[in-house]
Amino acid sequence: MKLRRVLLVLLLLSGFYYVTTHFVSSGAFAPMVHRALNIPEPDATRTASATGPNGTFELTEASAAPSFDTEEQQNIAVYKKALSSVVNITSTAVAFDFFYGSVPQQGQGSGFILDKQGHILTNNHVIDNAQRVEVTLSDKHKYKARVVVVDKNHDLALLQIDAPNLVPATLSDSTGLIVGQRVYAIGNPFGLSGTMTRGIISAIRSIKGPQGNPIEDAIQTDASVNPGNSGGPLLNSRGEVIGITTLIASNGADQSSGIGFAIPIDTAKQVLSDFEKYGRVRRPSLDVVIFPIGPDVAQQIGLPADYGVIVQRVVPGGAAEKAGLKGGTQRVYQGNTPVMLGGDLIVAADGQDITNAQDLSAAINSHRAGDVMTLTIFRGQKKMEIKVTLSDAKDAAAPGQQT
Template sequence: MKLRPVLLVLLLLAGFYYLTTRGASSRALIPWAHGVSRASFVPAAGEGSVDRSVGSDDGPLGNFHLTESASAAPAFDAEEQQNIAVYRKALPSVVNITSTAVSYDFFNRPVPQQGQGSGFVLDKEGHILTNNHVIDNAQRVEVTLSDKHKYKATVIGIDTHHDLALLSITAPGLVPATLSDSGGLVVGQKVYAIGNPFGLSGTMTRGMISAIRSIGTSGTQGGGGAIEDAIQTDAAINPGNSGGPLLNSRGEVIGITTLIASSGADQSAGIGFAIPINTAKAVLDDFAHYGKVRRPSLDIETLPIGPDIAEQIGLPADYGVLVEKTMPGGAAEKAGLRGGNQRVYMGNTPIDLGGDLIVGMDGQEVQTPQDLSQALTRHKAGDVVTVTVFRGQRKLNLKVTLGDAKDAISLPGRST
């Protein structure tokens, strides 16, 4: 009986020896005795995915699982496919523009300064559209295509009023952008901007049309004019985007990005503006036919009229544009429009009363200076329009041959 405990101990030792020596070849079949394998794959709950075990029980992070896609090729949803299609279509037409100007330091030594912007190819002949402020005062302009090739550019013409510039390069295999019609744009429409923000070429951002409004460019690099029917967007537009295309969901150009409301931060605040492409088409047409922009003008100085002012000075309408002065020999004077003849002060501001009150053009009501400016943009210098005015209490229709504004110039053959 005393031998039984001894035999039991010997039996246990023999079994332990067997398992730890001769049973080593079967360890891979006993995961509960040897831990989880280094990397094993088992189906996950989600279709098209696998659960990969990583690490080991004795590793620094222990054992954990990664869920990975089982698909070799990436899958894109409909929205992503549209984004990619727009980018692939438009990118070959978008260019980076580097302008070099010379300034002088304290010791009157020349110091080259570079600015960057964007633009896009108009035709295979090498015409490129951008903003005037991108190349303003530059001694040299270089264009870099999407394939990274660089070319020296010639400035063909500029329009300071609309902040547009036409360049030309000589390069093979150019891909022209497709221009759309900006006349039917609506708020909420999806838009894309491609350009060179902060020198990061080929950058695309997406947003929508936030508003369509007339804005002044006074105090900006745009030359102190006004942009009628400007496209406001929340697509991120930053320094370097200027002159680049604003695109619709088909990759067609609907505008030229030109300025941002930055509150002094010099970066996107979600409010950017683009010149409508129809405005650019009219400017390009003038360049093609006349070698310069023939922006139409009535050659007048005006005062906007609202209900308060109309009541104070006894006007027959509480809206419109009051003619304060007509330029000598200008379009309005030749047509018989009358300026003011009575000097009064509105606060500290002198104004001339007694002139004609413009309330319409070609049958369309003119309530504000923006309405008048918009009506003029539909015409060219030399066109004959019908201007409706109140002269005292009488309503008159006068035929006016539009003049040619002198602040837009061209620089044919200027090489930079």
């Protein structure tokens, strides 16, 4: 019995000696230990020497190409999916110089492919007043583009090129976007084609566009966007388009300040639907001239509410007049600006408070021409509701006046 125990101990010692001398000394045992204990392995490196006139240099090099982490893999996947759908747009206009006569001027922007028929969506301000528009695909092939239709009010333009093997972008929805959601912008900033930047959604807010036009529910992002990004896609983490990069808040500096804005893709879808059905955008309109009021003005003129917008004038034959809304009858001056008082005070639309002109514009633009909107108004001291069938505004009104 004792002899058996002695033999067992000798066997265990021999096995331990063999493992430590053959595996541990060679380093083959370490990976097994690392895997068993979930210990990260050290970076695999090697040393390379180079000798020249200035002496010998020893460089530490990676033994193998590095692998990408999960975040990097997602960035790469978004870029590969979307790049073929993004185009660069060059617009050429002719200006007239006193000494040299006509002088061509070029502007650059971005856009993205909608279908295999060559339709491309971009901003109107990218191609506005251009005599020639040229589109460059991601494979560097260039094509002359035709401007199909524009919507200056929404700052959108539809182009078309004749090119084979086009890759359309995948459009997502812009409803339900959340602040903090990761977004990507691909475009042509400063002429640097195929540039991708990344950030998050910083806010969803209504702003004024490049021409003073309202952009409802604009997507604010800190993804770096610069001149040349206009018209390009803003993408979600699946590489789907959620907006059209449009505007930079630059405080006078013509470059990124970390605050950029995009038109929501749902707005663009509505515009494209109108383009397809009617050949133009049927913009809904209430056909009124309004004046916003606050607590001070309301108290001065004895209004029953300290917020809302006063109807100064209704457009003859327009939606408001047909619904029975009343304009003002008494002219007063706000500084040097004439204001007509005595008209209906609009305080809500479809149950949502109206505190300023932007609120009313947003409520109207959430509908289509021909839709019925319910307005809550005060006529004198009497509160009432009026249903209005929105008209089709064929011509854009002056900003801040008619809606």
